[in-house]
Amino acid sequence: MGKGITSRESDYPQWYNDLVIKADLAENSPVRGCMIIKPYGFTIWEKMQRELDDMFKATGHVNAYFPLFIPKSYLSKEADHVEGFAKECAVVTHYRLKNSEDGKGVVVDPEAALEEELIIRPTSETVIWNAYKNWIQSYRDLPLLINQWANVVRWEMRTRLFLRTAEFLWQEGHTAHSTEKEAVEETLRILDVYADFAENVLAIPVIKGLKTESERFAGAVDTYCIEALMQDGKALQAGTSHFLGQNFAKAFDVTFATKEGNQELVWGTSWGVSTRLMGALIMAHGDDQGLIIPPKLAPVQVVIVPIYKNEEQYGEICEVGKRIQDGLRKRGILVKLDDRDTERPGWKFSEYELKGVPVRLAIGPRDLENENVELARRDTGQKEIVPMEGLEGRIESLLEETQKNIFNKALKFREENTQKIDSYDDFKKKVKNEGGFFLAHWDGTAETEEKVKNETKATIRCIPIEGEKEEGKCMVTGKPSSQRVIFAKAY
């Protein structure tokens, strides 16, 4: 990763922003804190969407769409929920403009104030549970398993491309169930879907866990998450799945008739992942040359760069390039022959490395003569000369290997940067100097968590679900603990 990152933490964000912009993923929009996602970046997001959507459908979910605007009164129905989101809501107060008196431009027409202000959704629980009230009457209407792909707005004070923008794209699932057990199962099922997606598609290893009270979603009973480690040693929450209990059912009066004829409150879940995953992808895999996109997400999996000295060679080589392109396309590989004569080969090499294209083929006069191509892989940087014979199969298996290798590299990094720690003094020193995940015992209190946060800036990322049980003593207070939790500095 970039020199600025390993040496000085404060250099990191600039490096990250530069990479996002130079690699043609996104740029800042004229509206503060918002971003323009460019076609190359959006294609990656679309592929994420498609993969995830298939996984949701496979577990019985369907898509729907709810309004962007939420009446202010809805938001205040669940006390914790409004408390959590009130500080970052964009509010629509008027519905009309008029020409200004001085003839310069337009002003808000004060006569056109809305009777009830509208909140631009920071998340859709309230508007969705308001609809569920009408949709759910009987146990026969349950479970209700709905997802929506949408944009939401949270008026963050500080923003960063993909990681924290004022407007972001995401999916949010909202389900309703007749029993607590079923709702908890749904919460964990989705957590598994997220972990599977992160590891097998994004090639980012994650730890599934439970959030502590202070990090819990506003309005949830339990918040589960997947946590990833970035190359600068900071943690990134990559997805959350919430068990809502009966909180929203209570707030919106959503009840159902059981088989026995009783009226009961329904149980809920909600869960989401966002364009933040793009940030995770960039930071988990990128290096000094630019992005490294896992083959399953790469908009271009193979790029072919012709090298030539004159018109005649250009024609011949492009013909060979096209033949290879056709062969790869038949196997479903996304391949691009860059036959532009307006850019030079060295320029193209750098450009596609910056964009993270997994495999590059270069064909020049020498190769043509020997029936070879130069094959370079982005993840390791290795280059080799291979025969054209059997190239397609070779590339197919190389793409699979690359996908695995990127994951393994990230996993190795995480393992090397995860340590058990028992002394709070050691912890303070190491958190300051090293970064990474720290597995430590904690007494389970919010006070201790708060103290550690204030003194070290590290927070409890999660209580790992699959963590081994181990009796121990809280590193701060010495009180008993039954399991280690993950501490880290986080984005």
Add this chain to the structure above:
RNA sequence: CGGGGUGUAGCGCAGUCCGGUUAGCGCACUCGCUUUGGGAGCGAGGGGUCGUAGGUUCGAAUCCUACCACCCCGACCA
């Protein structure tokens, strides 16, 4: 909302302290020739209300006043 900083060509910057030729440099852009196996070289060219509004002065990017915008650090957060 607190602390710091910056506004000069599409992007990145120098010039401002100490006012004085036609406001300059790198990248990008246009044209020409040579190049093309790791971000080409040479030559020519185009592009500026110096954030905005006042003021001082023979003369303001530069000094004074007010305003505006943006960025960074913190609090907040997927």
